[in-house]
Amino acid sequence: MQQRKHYTAEQKVMILRELLENNVPISQLAEKYEVRPYDIYNCPEGMPLAEEKIV
Numbered sequence: 001m002q003q004r005k006h007y008t009a010e011q012k013v014m015i016l017r018e019l020l021e022n023n024v025p026i027s028q029l030a031e032k033y034e035v036r037p038y039d040i041y042n043c044p045e046g047m048p049l050a051e052e053k054i055v
Contacts, residue, residue, distance in 0.1 A: 005034070015040065 030037045
């Protein structure tokens with residue numbers, strides 16, 4: 001059985017920033033960082049960044 005990966009808050013923000021600033025598809029980021037797309041959609045650190053993008 002594989003060990004679960006643990007990302008720091010800074011790493012999560014870096015991934016989300018790449019998503020929002022560079023318009024990289026979530027599927028591509030998920031593959032690059034070896035996470036599930038679901039994990040990127042549901043990352044709580046992404047909420048402030050997403051709100052900044054919308055406003």
